[in-house]
Amino acid sequence: MDFGGLAAYLVSLAIMAGIYGVFCLGLNIQWGYTGLFNIGIAGFFCLGAYTSTMLSTPAPTGVYAHYVKQLFGLGLPFPMGLVGAALVCGLMALLIGLVTLRLREDYLAIATIGIAESVRLVFNNAHWLAGGPRGLTGVPRPLEHLVPPPYSDYLYLAIVLTVLVLIYLAIERAIRSPWGRVLRAIREDEVSAAMSGKNVFSFKLQSFVFGCMVMGVGGGLYAHYTKAVSPDVFTPLYGTFIIWVMLMAGGSGNNKGAVLGAFAIWGLWIGTKFMTDFLPVAWKARAPYIRFLLIGVLLEIILIRRPQGLLGEEKSVSKLMGGARE
Amino acid sequence: MAELIVYGLVLGGIIALGAIGLSLVYGILGFANFAHGDLMTAGAYLALFLTTGLFADLGVSNAVFGPFSFGWRMALAFPYAMCIVAGLAILTDRVLYRRLRRKRSNAVILAMSSLGASFIIRMVVLIAWGADYRVYRPGLMRPALELPLGVRIRPDQILILVVVVLLVVLLHLFLTRTRMGKAMRATADNMELARISGIDTERVVLWTWWIGGALAASGGILYGIDVQLHAEMGWDHLLPLFAAAILGGIGNVYGALVGALIIGVVQQVSTAFMSPSYKPAVAFLIMIAILLVRPQGIFGGRRN
Amino acid sequence: MNIIEVDRVTAGYGQGDILKEVHLEVGAGQMVAVVGPNGAGKSTLLKTVFGLLFPRAGSIRFEGREIAGKPPEEIVRLGISYVPQVSNVFPSLTVQENLEMGAFIRRDDFKHKFEELFSLFPLLQERRHQKVGQLSGGQRQMVAMGRALMLDPKVLLLDEPSAGLAPLLVTSIFEKVQSINASGIAVVMVEQNTREALKMAHHGYVLATGRNVLDGTGQELLANEEIGRLYLGE
Numbered sequence: 044m045d046f047g048g049l050a051a052y053l054v055s056l057a058i059m060a061g062i063y064g065v066f067c068l069g070l071n072i073q074w075g076y077t078g079l080f081n082i083g084i085a086g087f088f089c090l091g092a093y094t095s096t097m098l099s100t101p102a103p104t105g106v107y108a109h110y111v112k113q114l115f116g117l118g119l120p121f122p123m124g125l126v127g128a129a130l131v132c133g134l135m136a137l138l139i140g141l142v143t144l145r146l147r148e149d150y151l152a153i154a155t156i157g158i159a160e161s162v163r164l165v166f167n168n169a170h171w172l173a174g175g176p177r178g179l180t181g182v183p184r185p186l187e188h189l190v191p192p193p194y195s196d197y198l199y200l201a202i203v204l205t206v207l208v209l210i211y212l213a214i215e216r217a218i219r220s221p222w223g224r225v226l227r228a229i230r231e232d233e234v235s236a237a238m239s240g241k242n243v244f245s246f247k248l249q250s251f252v253f254g255c256m257v258m259g260v261g262g263g264l265y266a267h268y269t270k271a272v273s274p275d276v277f278t279p280l281y282g283t284f285i286i287w288v289m290l291m292a293g294g295s296g297n298n299k300g301a302v303l304g305a306f307a308i309w310g311l312w313i314g315t316k317f318m319t320d321f322l323p324v325a326w327k328a329r330a331p332y333i334r335f336l337l338i339g340v341l342l343e344i345i346l347i348r349r350p351q352g353l354l355g356e357e358k359s360v361s362k363l364m365g366g367a368r369e
Numbered sequence: 370m371a372e373l374i375v376y377g378l379v380l381g382g383i384i385a386l387g388a389i390g391l392s393l394v395y396g397i398l399g400f401a402n403f404a405h406g407d408l409m410t411a412g413a414y415l416a417l418f419l420t421t422g423l424f425a426d427l428g429v430s431n432a433v434f435g436p437f438s439f440g441w442r443m444a445l446a447f448p449y450a451m452c453i454v455a456g457l458a459i460l461t462d463r464v465l466y467r468r469l470r471r472k473r474s475n476a477v478i479l480a481m482s483s484l485g486a487s488f489i490i491r492m493v494v495l496i497a498w499g500a501d502y503r504v505y506r507p508g509l510m511r512p513a514l515e516l517p518l519g520v521r522i523r524p525d526q527i528l529i530l531v532v533v534v535l536l537v538v539l540l541h542l543f544l545t546r547t548r549m550g551k552a553m554r555a556t557a558d559n560m561e562l563a564r565i566s567g568i569d570t571e572r573v574v575l576w577t578w579w580i581g582g583a584l585a586a587s588g589g590i591l592y593g594i595d596v597q598l599h600a601e602m603g604w605d606h607l608l609p610l611f612a613a614a615i616l617g618g619i620g621n622v623y624g625a626l627v628g629a630l631i632i633g634v635v636q637q638v639s640t641a642f643m644s645p646s647y648k649p650a651v652a653f654l655i656m657i658a659i660l661l662v663r664p665q666g667i668f669g670g671r672r673n
Numbered sequence: 674m675n676i677i678e679v680d681r682v683t684a685g686y687g688q689g690d691i692l693k694e695v696h697l698e699v700g701a702g703q704m705v706a707v708v709g710p711n712g713a714g715k716s717t718l719l720k721t722v723f724g725l726l727f728p729r730a731g732s733i734r735f736e737g738r739e740i741a742g743k744p745p746e747e748i749v750r751l752g753i754s755y756v757p758q759v760s761n762v763f764p765s766l767t768v769q770e771n772l773e774m775g776a777f778i779r780r781d782d783f784k785h786k787f788e789e790l791f792s793l794f795p796l797l798q799e800r801r802h803q804k805v806g807q808l809s810g811g812q813r814q815m816v817a818m819g820r821a822l823m824l825d826p827k828v829l830l831l832d833e834p835s836a837g838l839a840p841l842l843v844t845s846i847f848e849k850v851q852s853i854n855a856s857g858i859a860v861v862m863v864e865q866n867t868r869e870a871l872k873m874a875h876h877g878y879v880l881a882t883g884r885n886v887l888d889g890t891g892q893e894l895l896a897n898e899e900i901g902r903l904y905l906g907e
Contacts, residue, residue, distance in 0.1 A: 080477050082484065146660060148477045149401040153611045154660070157653035160608060168646050279604070284488055287481070329496045336492035342485040346478060347468050548777070551766065555774045558763040565723070565757070566820065567749040567778040 047193075054196045060309040061203040062264045066286045067293065067301035068210055069257030075296035075356075076218060077250040078230035080148045083155030085282025086162035087132045087255050091262020092272045093166060093173055094131040095124035096182045099267070121185035125206070125263040132259030133252050140251040144244060159283065167274040178273025182266050203264055207302070210257055214298055217253075226250055280335055285312070288342045294352030303353060312338065371518040373637045379526045379595065381613075381633020382533035386588030387606060388613035388625040389540065390581030396557040396620030397577045400479035404461065404487040405585055406610060407494075410603030412454045412586025413593040414494050419446035420505060436524040438511045439594060447590055451583040458582030459575060461486050467574075487604065495600045503598040529591045536587060537626055540580065544622065549576055557620055608649045609636065612656035618666030627667065631655075674737060676701045676859050677722065677753075677828060682731035682741070684721045691717045693883045694731065698876075699828065699861055704854045706874035706891065708867045710903075713880040715863040716758060719830045722861070723755040724748045735828075750778060754821035758832040758863075761817035764806030768797050771805055771816050775823030783823065790819045793852060811842035815849070822853065829853060831862045835869070847873060871895045 066084065073079040098119050119127070143154040167176050190198050217223055225246055228236045237243045266272050276282075285308065293304020315337055319330035326333075345352065391405045420442040425431070433440045465482050513521040544550040549572075556563040556573045564570055589603060613632045617624025632655060636648045659666065677699040685691040691714045699705045707715045720726045722733055724745045733741040735751060749755070763771050772790065776783050791798040794815045800808060805816050814834060821829060834850060835843040847869055854860045854873075864870035871877050874891035879900065887894065894900050 078477075080480065142657060142661065146664070149480050150615070150660060150664075152403075152477075152480060153401060153608070153615075154653075154657065157608055157650075157656065161650045161653060164647060164650055168644055280488065284484070287484075291481075328499070332492045332495040336489060336496065339485050339489040339492060343465055343482060343489070346474075346482050346485070347465070347472075350474075350478065548773075551770050551773060552777060555763045555766055555770075558765050559760055562757070562761060562763065563774070564745050565725075565749065565755055566774050567746055567824070568774065569746070 051193075051196060054200050056309065056313055057306075058196065058200050058203050058268055060306040061200070061207050062261055062268065063286060063289060063309055064207050064302040064305035065203075065210060065261035065264060066258055067290045067305045068207075068214055068298060069254040069261065070286055070290050071254075071295060071298060071301040072214060072226075072250055072257065073254035074290065075301070076223065076226045076230060077247060078148065079144075079247060079251055079254075080152040081155045081251070081254070082152050082279075082283055082287070083157070083159035084258060084286050085277045085279055086155070086159030087135070087258040088262045088265070088282045089159075089162050089166060089272075089274065089277035090135060091128035091132050091259030092266035092277070093179075093262075094259065095128040095263030096179050096266045096272050097173060098127040099124035099183055100179065100181055121183070121267060124267070125260050128259040128263035129256040130259075132262070133256040136252045136255035137248070140248045144247045144251060156279075159277075159279070163274050163277060174273075176274060178271060178276075180271040182270045182272065184267055184270065199268060203268075206260065206264060210260065211298055211302065214257075218298070222246075222249075284342075285338065288338055288345075290352075291342060291345050291350070292352050294354035294356065296356035297352075297354045298357075300352055300354035307353070308338070308341075311341075370638070370641070372520045372522075373641060374634055375516075375520050375522055376526070377634030377637030378630060379522075379529050379633070380637060381630035382530055383588045383592050383595070384606065384609050384613050384633050385533060385626045385629035386536065386584045386591070387610045388617070388629045389537070389622050390584040391610050392614040392617070392619055392622055392625040393553075393557075393577050394581050395614065397553060397560075398466070398479075398574060399560075400466075400476040400483070401611070402581075403480060403483040403607065404490060405483075405581070406603035406605070406607040407487040407490040408454055408458055408582050408585035408603065409589030409592065409606060410494055410598075410600065411457055411490055411589070412450050413589035413598050413602065414498055415450040415453055415586070416443065416446045416590045416593065417498070417503060417505060417598060419449060433506075433509075436511060436514075437528060438506055438509055438523075438525050443505065443590075443594070447587070450590060451586045454586035455579045455582035457490075458578040458585075462574065462578050487607075491600055491604065498600070500600060505593060505598075523595075525594055529595060532587070532591065536584065540584075540622065543580075549573070553577060605649065608656070609633075609652040612652040612659075615656055615664075616659050616666055618668040621666065621668050624666055624668035674701075675699055675734075676703075676736060677861070678732075678734040679718070679722065680732045680734070682718075682721060682728045682733060684717065684726050684728040684731075686726070690729070691883050692721065692728075695880065695883070695885055697861075697878055697885075699859050700875070701827075702854070702857050702859055703875045704851075704860045704862065704873055706870040706877040707861065707863045707880060708865075708870055708877060709880040709886065711865075712882070714883040715880055716832050717883075718880070719755065719832050719861065719863055722748075723753060723830055725755075749824065749826075752824075752827040753830065754824055754826035754828070755830040756817050756821045756832060756834070758836055762805045762813050762820070765804060767802050767804055768808075768816055768819075769801050771820050772823055775820035779824065786823050786825075790822060793822075793849060794819060811838050811846070814838065814842075814846060818849065818853070822858075826858060828859045828861065831860060833863055833865055835864065835866050843869070867900075868895070 070081065070084060073081050099121060139158055143151055146154065166173055173179055184195060184199060185202060186198060187195060225241055229243055229246055233243055289304040289308040290301055292308050294300025312334065315334040319333055322330060387405060387409055391402060394402045424442040424445060429442050429445065430440060431442065465486060466479055469479055469482055511523055511525060513523045515521055544554055552568050553573050553576060555568065556570055560570060592602060609632050613629035614625045616631060617628030632652050635655060636651050639648065639651045675698045679695060679697040681694040681696055683690050683693055695718060707718060709715055717726065721728055724743050728741050732739055735753065740748060740751065763774060766774065772787060776786065796812060797815055797819065800812065805813060834846050838846060843866065850860060850862065851873055862870060871891045871894050877888060877891050877894045878885060879887040
């Protein structure tokens, strides 16, 4: 038994699950706590990944510059990349939110699809921006020089988990604050919340922006892990749908559920890969489609049988309130 | 420019077939059906199966009609595919949406479920036919006709316009002259009053899916005839479908038709100024503009 | 035998009870008025009789048979029609089409019903092919009642037919209601316009906070001092 190989495999699994966990936490702010139906996650995934890339890689020079056009490349350190990704996504979320958040939830959903599509289209077609369809490569890993190559993934896992935990704690703190209570009131009954004088639109906007900033960080983490970005990575399946399944499976309205869902569904996803390894050769090419079909069916089962997911919504929300939610 | 407008009308007509069904479903069932585009995909691929598989095996003639790019196989496959997809739409309602309706799930959960359904349909298509682009008649080139104003149009495309008009007229007659059609309009206006009057709203729902599915399938097949088939074709149409329905006033069938024609033409004309890849973004911008300026659409819809 | 008997019905939405052990009797062909302050549960009573709400306790009998727990689709087929207070027409359909929808479940030839209704509501005849959304409030109310009458019901449940109408129209609507009742259809009418309602009614029930307070003939209730003080402004 090649434990080294197995361990390395599990580490890469955990890194992806952790990255998706960040996305689920961001989505949970928007959906779980505020009831915003954002199906354009892939757009912010893409934007965050590209931003962090372009901030942390140097501009192409010499011969290379003929092949890859990039608008800017600042060569900044990794944390700046993540921060930049968060800020850019936050800004984009602000602009979009101002325009679309007054809409009904299902209109908002359609608008978010449009945004994700548009972002992907721009990165794909504006060759001068970031390499066009080929994308960019050579995204650096932080502290790479510190560890020998076989263990660089372990280090990155530690980094991802650290970021995940930090974000988790920050969100938990925010949710238990008065700000968080207003968000939940809006989700429960927007009309009453409005009538009690809260500026519902402003709170929704804050929630949307905050959530998208978290997603931007996730995108950045992804880029530095895979060391490359290109538009065709951020599909509706990998970039939006799977995250929704993760959140619904884990329990929307519950940050622990969000993270649990990410690990559970990613584990299941990898598990289906093993299952399809048993398929006859003729079917191998179809394996990813079969796997995604199962994920889709899983979502439907969750929605019909157990919409609250594994953990359900959090029971006690504030130490001050204590006990069960009213 | 005239040619862009004409082709825009053709593509707009195809969008209309999807948008009308989408608008109907939204008006009567009250939720945004994200699987509607994939119903178009299902129709197109079912027609592919019927024309290259079943009807070929049954010995139906492969000859084409005159200047068109299809013959008896497609002529038969068209209505059959429409019916099968209508059945598929009803199936998704029975298995998924009706259960959620009974649990009084809100519109967002229903929309989420339809999102899942769209992926399921698309995956089935990918499993069965793969990711390659397909056409109904590989290698067949049909010459275009020369019309005034420098417009070149293929006979297929003229037929598409004719079919769209025909289907819309049939729908109009159904909605205004038949008892069930009026019941559908009544239910879209006020579902509770329809129940109170004794109208069987579950049957209305059935008819809604039937019509929505059949129209979507026809749109998908026509697109396949005009352009090509690929597994994402329906999903790629989703933004234009919603934009058209919202532009016309969601719930308003005739609004969806007008909205779709506008979207089709504007999208096509935009290719004179920018890459055709940006067409979906154009539809999206129109939709955002309408939602900001006049959210109830040009003609005002049923639900707000 | 009473055509409708509501026997100690308790009903509500969600946690609380809106109706608490309410009783009501309607004799065949009678006009019964249900009056009382806002929030008394009057509309809820009609909805419960019509099956839009199921009672938690008690029974509702129509022509002697139990109908509590039956959905509206069944109740309307038994011969009870309901006109809600608001949202009681199909605005994008024409007057004619609204009436046709009222008759949706009829399998027989019902063309004569149009003539009957247009003689009851002559104003609607000239607007036959107009979309109801474009009509005035009073005309819409007529369409709403016409829709319900297309089925030749034995009982008509009316929820505040005069709500939101100008005084002249109120008189006109009440005249129509009386004609309807005179033709043999029992009417249960919830009304805020207490005096007019009681004047027309054979029998009246006063509800407050979900309970019966008083009942008697229309004349008795009109003469009653307490009613006069509370609801008639005397």
